[in-house]
Amino acid sequence: MNDLTLPEPITAYFAADLTDALAVARCFTADGRVMDEGRTHVGRAAIEAWKAAASTRYRYTTTPRRLEKHGEAYVVTSHVSGDFPGSPVDLRYTFTLKRGRIAMLEIAP
Numbered sequence: 521m522n523d524l525t526l527p528e529p530i531t532a533y534f535a536a537d538l539t540d541a542l543a544v545a546r547c548f549t550a551d552g553r554v555m556d557e558g559r560t561h562v563g564r565a566a567i568e569a570w571k572a573a574a575s576t577r578y579r580y581t582t583t584p585r586r587l588e589k590h591g592e593a594y595v596v597t598s599h600v601s602g603d604f605p606g607s608p609v610d611l612r613y614t615f616t617l618k619r620g621r622i623a624m625l626e627i628a629p
Contacts (some may be wrong), residue, residue, distance in 0.1 A: 541571035
């Protein structure tokens, strides 16, 4: 799968990513997990805090460029550019979905 027709929870995540930490958290299951920069954030409150901190620390844009399906996981390669060290960079967002929400997200180079 190489088109960019993203599943709805992933589309909602990228739409909210730059502007609304609460909306990002609502994309996840109640016990959802985010793994980013060597840390794991569990639950909607922790995910909201993670996203709010990242949005405060850096200004950036995210452009999904490729979608692959690997078993139960959706891997979105996204071009990320902004005022953070190493910008611009292509990152892999690996999503696992459960009942119409994101159960797990891992962000890695």
